[in-house]
Amino acid sequence: MQPIPQALYIHIPFCTNKCHYCDFTSYILKGQPVDAYLDALELEMQRTVEIWKPETIKTVFVGGGTPTVLTPPQMEKFLASVRRWFPLADDVEFSMEANPGTTDKDKLQAMFDGGVNRLSFGVQSFDNELLKRIGRIHEVEDVYRSLENARAIGFTNMSIDLMFGLPGQTVELLEDSVRKALELDLPHYSLYSLKIEENTLFHKLYESNQLVLPHEDDEYAMFLLLMERIKERGYKHYEISNFAKPGFESKHNSTYWRNEPYYGLGTGAHGYVNRERHVNIKGVQPYIEACKTKLPRLDQFEVSEQEAMEDFMMVGLRLADGVKSSVFHAQFPNETLDYHFGTIINDQMDKGLLERVEIQDDIIYRLTDKGLLLGNEVFAAFLEDRE
Template identity: 45%
Template sequence: MVRGVYIHIPFCHQICNYCDFNKFFFQNQPVDEYIEALGQEMVLWADDLKNASVETIFIGGGTPTSLSVKQLERLLALIHTHIPMDSLVEFTSEANPDELTLEKMQLMRKFGVNRLSMGVQTFDQELLQVLGRTHSNDHVYKVIEYAKQTNFPSISIDLMYGLPNQTMDQWKASLKEAFRLNIPHISAYSLLVEPKTIFYNLLSKGKLTLPGEDLEAEMYSYLMDEMKRNGYAQYEISNFAYKGIESKHNLLYWDNDEYIGLGAGAHGYVNSVRYSNHGPLKKYMHTIEVDEKPIMMQKEVSQVEKMEEEMFLGLRKNEGVSLARFEQRYGQALQGVYGKEIDELLEKELVSIENNFIKLTKRGRFVGNEVFQYFLTS
């Protein structure tokens, strides 16, 4: 059963140097028309939404806060019109710190948004410029003040490490500032240089200097230690939170549960089918105009593939994969399916089995992708 809804807003006032998500420079784009198309796409999913128990909604991008107050209000009104809210427990919007005004935050609270996910990335102004970010630390401080004024229940920030020419001291300083601000949820990711990004082009020309693997591993180790020391529980490879503040929407992904993805380039997983929408705006909007779901590709997930996904998604969580839940879902004991692989990983001390869960060891978190490969057999 569908438990969540993801809504993609693909517009940005500034294209970041590392971003490979489906996005478009805001100026001269059919933003109002796109929002109406999103509403129509919700109508096309009406039967599935009617039978869903929607616990989480996540508005991502792009940059949802690139919308004007009027546009944001229209989007939120459409969500309330077409998506059942009876079971909703978490309603998140991504945000750029320099685009969040008090008025926008008041509007979000009016419509039930109870969690902000801010792309801070670093508190070092020079590194922000390297990333192509337009905000300053003062913007972050202002948003935190607005959050107090509007009684925003939860704020999360994204931080990045392994950035071009980033030093260990810079990484330590960013974490120290995040702790000082008492942010209840922090996601911290190592930089991945993806194709079709400015960083990728620079790297291919030899014009991008990245920290080596050893320094990046040192940064990750320091991250885990300092998070624990400052009262944050690590509940996933890259995510840390005060108790009870974990991202329920992201846990839905890692629990391998179903969700509807709406918007240009969005992905979804419904009735054992994984799908992705058309990315180009014209194609996305034209398909909706003729009353068709704007699905570009879809694939029914086989039983073997579901078990693989259960493993490599579930192992991202600190608690790991439940042996009981695996058997209940797939009718087979986990060790009966992956006994050889698990034995080898146990021998290498990359996983452990505790309290009927298989999970990554601390050592295993450093080589998570290597561990996940053991379960990709199809």
């Protein structure tokens, strides 16, 4: 039996528009039954806690979509339902994704009053032309205004996302965005390379040779630039795509990277409870209808111990601290890390992609600087053939 989850993910699928690179479960807000969705979401909360009663929730993450498209009354209703069904720790990390174009003071106040204490802004770039090119609705001025409003309300724990490898982006343009981002002196930054996903506008353009992306060498230079500039400012590169001041690492996302259980609620949401993963029904109306009579599952399946061990390695090696033999053995009492994955580990060490360190009688494996740049190759080595 896994421990009861102490982390909660909730999906708000509505957006003002669909970004050109986005393949998440999200739907244009206009005409959507938002209040009915929030009612259905509360029904899923109720059914979930009846089956897997929570103890104390230490982290909450509300993602999307764009959760901040909710009106202040809708936001109040939603946040009240979370507190009604889930016992939140006094020091809970309560994160919500936010779009700089959808966060006025009234909405931020409703979020703050409802318990949200960490904001993750989808900034992506400090270049207005690039923002238009990727389908974002906000402009750079909206970023500064949103952060100013958030600070005035009382938010102190804030993060922004930046993207690199965008169409028409150069190393110089990225350096300008990084400089402006760091001038904000935020406690956390997330940095992601563009991935061309199916069922997106960018995928259609890419397939028809209409999407001009930076050369692979330039994208590599962008990643090195990001690491160098942000680490120069004293931020810890604690996960492949994330940098934080001490004490401001994302506690919720660390749940995923440690392969620990979590509740997942909302249309298209994923969850991991009692060594069983599930994904919910996609589509707003199908989700609403399903919640009237049952948990809105699209699929659920038991995770074998072998798969769980592979997942442990794949996600754990994303962390700068690496994977600890003691933690592996705690999750899998009948196994040891060196015995089960020793051949793969030694092979990756021979390639210079992993290193072995001993700290306080614990053996730790972590990516080298070279391995950090070739992370996907390392992760894949720990996965058996999966469809």
